[in-house]
Amino acid sequence: KGDSGLSEINLVKRQVSTLEGQLRALQSSFSKYKQVITFPNGRIVGEKIFMTSGYEGNFESLKQRCSQAGGQLASPRNAAENTAIHQIVALYNKPVFIGINDIQTEGRFKYLNGENIVYSNWEPREPNNDKGAEDCVEVYTSGKWNDKSCGERRLIVCEF
Ligand code: GMH
Ligand code: CA
Numbered sequence: 001k002g003d004s005g006l007s008e009i010n011l012v013k014r015q016v017s018t019l020e021g022q023l024r025a026l027q028s029s030f031s032k033y034k035q036v037i038t039f040p041n042g043r044i045v046g047e048k049i050f051m052t053s054g055y056e057g058n059f060e061s062l063k064q065r066c067s068q069a070g071g072q073l074a075s076p077r078n079a080a081e082n083t084a085i086h087q088i089v090a091l092y093n094k095p096v097f098i099g100i101n102d103i104q105t106e107g108r109f110k111y112l113n114g115e116n117i118v119y120s121n122w123e124p125r126e127p128n129n130d131k132g133a134e135d136c137v138e139v140y141t142s143g144k145w146n147d148k149s150c151g152e153r154r155l156i157v158c159e160f
Contacts, residue, residue, distance in 0.1 A: 040091065043084035049160045050074050050084045052092065059097050059136045059150035063112070066099075066158035073099035074157040075111050078119050085157055086143035094155040095138045101150065102127075103135045121145050 038044055042051040055065060066073045075098060076082040089096055099112045106129065109117045123140065127147035136150040148154075 041088065043087055045080050045084045048081065048084075050081070050088060050157055051160065052088050052096075052155060052157045054092070055156045056094070056153050057156065058153055059101070062097050062154065062156045063099070065156055069158060069160075071158040071160040072112055073097065074159045075099035076119060076121075079121070082119070082121050082139070082143060085139055088157050089139050089141055089143070089155070092155055093141055095140050095146075096157045097148075097150075097152075097154040098137050098139060098145075098157070099159075100137045101135050102147070103150070106135075109137065 034044060038049070038051075041054070042049055044050075051071075053065075055062070057065070063073050074081075074085050074096070076085055085096065085098065100109050100117055102109045104110065104114075107127075109120070109127070111117060121139075121144055123142070123144035123146050126145060127134065127137075129135075129147060133149050134147040136148055136152075138146050138148045138152075138154055140146060
């Protein structure tokens with residue numbers, strides 16, 4: 001037997017150091033891929049990727065397109081996420097619909113999964129349910145929110 005325990009340890013050390021090198025290479029490659037996929041139409045916030053394809057349509061159509069793509073309509077849950085969406089809105093100079101509405105109960109805004117919203121960024125005097133017909137939410141080019149008729153056409157931003 002002798003030093004077979006020691007050489008076993010040295011073998012594992014070499015394997016760990018090989019894996020450390022491979023992990024560093026993977027991390028640097030991954031960070032480059034993140035730059036590439038977010039240029040110029042995407043933003044990363046924490047675990048979420050926000051992305052537009054440039055498509056415009058009504059709320060149902062945008063919702064369907066995002067879920068078809070394996071994501072969902074962008075649903076900002078904090079200021080950092082809203083800023084990412086705002087940047088895309090500013091880039092295109094076109095407001096977007098987000099994944100928030102009060103279709104079920106007037107005045108109670110929810111995410112697509114039915115959860116009550118935990119964050120909002122309403123324009124002053126909004127939501128006003130103008131003409132009793134505004135259940136969807138757009139992000140203006142200012143980054144502020146307005147309730148708007150779901151039948152209007154807006155730019156798509158999905159989250160993945
Ligand atoms: C009304 C007014 C405007 C407001 C719009 C908007 C429509 O026309 O209150 O000041 O900008 O509604 O809320 O969604
Ligand atoms: Ca409104």
